[in-house]
Structure formats: structure tokens, C-alpha cells
Amino acid sequence: MQIYCDYIFYATNVAGAPLRITPLEPLAADLHYRGFSAVRRATPYSPHIPFGTATEFASLLLLNQGDETFRQTPLPVEAQFAPIYAILLGDFNRDGNKDLLLGGNFYGAPPEQGRYDAGYGCLLLGNGAGTFTSVSLQNSGFVVAGEIRQIKAVQTAAGKTLIMAARNNDTVMIFR
Numbered sequence: 001m002q003i004y005c006d007y008i009f010y011a012t013n014v015a016g017a018p019l020r021i022t023p024l025e026p027l028a029a030d031l032h033y034r035g036f037s038a039v040r041r042a043t044p045y046s047p048h049i050p051f052g053t054a055t056e057f058a059s060l061l062l063l064n065q066g067d068e069t070f071r072q073t074p075l076p077v078e079a080q081f082a083p084i085y086a087i088l089l090g091d092f093n094r095d096g097n098k099d100l101l102l103g104g105n106f107y108g109a110p111p112e113q114g115r116y117d118a119g120y121g122c123l124l125l126g127n128g129a130g131t132f133t134s135v136s137l138q139n140s141g142f143v144v145a146g147e148i149r150q151i152k153a154v155q156t157a158a159g160k161t162l163i164m165a166a167r168n169n170d171t172v173m174i175f176r
């Protein structure tokens, strides 16, 4: 895997300042920056160094243990098909346990990488103890193609709850 520099620093106010481009190691990838690493320099002319180091690339749940630590639990494989950008927490099967409704995808990757478009929405049912089980698209009925960027529950004037999924450059999908 190749990580590309997304920032190139070049001092224009110093005569003869060297232009140095330092490739970043894959471990420094920060997916928040579209798969590129944010970089910084210790001094104005020192080589770029990674801003941080990522060691976990799965979408996961961090449960606060109440002692300033978090328990890390990867979400089911269905939640790993594509990057997640929208999460709605709710009890969708009305069993008293919180569930997760996820959506994402990302079309802005460089052409040689292709689009991250394998996600069609994902319903994860919680057991109340921090473990989630995926529900098939056929059973959940929550099937959304495209770049989902927000999922919200909306109350109608008649008291019904609608789930709305907003997508980049596309229509809003509404689920009853």
C-alpha cells in the first residue's frame, strides 16, 4: 500500500530552501483524512513526520469502563464492508437494548483505488452487553446505496417515527 503526501511544505521566504518530499509509512495512515496522513514537522525545515500512528483499521465500538479505560470491540464484518459516516442509535426491534443503524461509503478516493461503495446500510442489534449482531438487508429493509452522510429519526405530526438517510448528491431516503 502506498500512502501519498497530502501536504507539501515549501518555504518561499527563504532563499535556497530545499524542497524535500518524504513518503509516509502505511502505519501512519489516518483515515479521517480520506486515507492520507496528516503530517507535521518538528522544525520549519525538518522532514515530515506522521501526526499519529494508526494500528486499528476496523470500525469498532469503544465502551467506557468507568475507570478511564475503554473496552474495544470490533463491529461485525458487515460493518467493515465500507467506511462508516453516519450512525443512528436506537432500539429498532423494541427489545429494550440499544441498536445501531449505520451508513457510509466514500466516492472521493483516487481513481487507482476505486470507490468505497460496498455498503448498503447496516442494522446491528445490540444484546445490551456491548455485543452487536448484524441483520441481513432483506430482513432489516434498510437498504441505501450511495454516500450516506447522516441518518436521523424524525417524529411526524401524527406521532410516527421516520428514519431519514441523507446522501451526497442524491435524494434523501425515508423509512417507516
Ligand SMILES: [Ca+2]
Pocket: 090, 091, 092, 093, 094, 095, 096, 097, 098, 099, 125, 126
Ligand atoms: Ca434493540
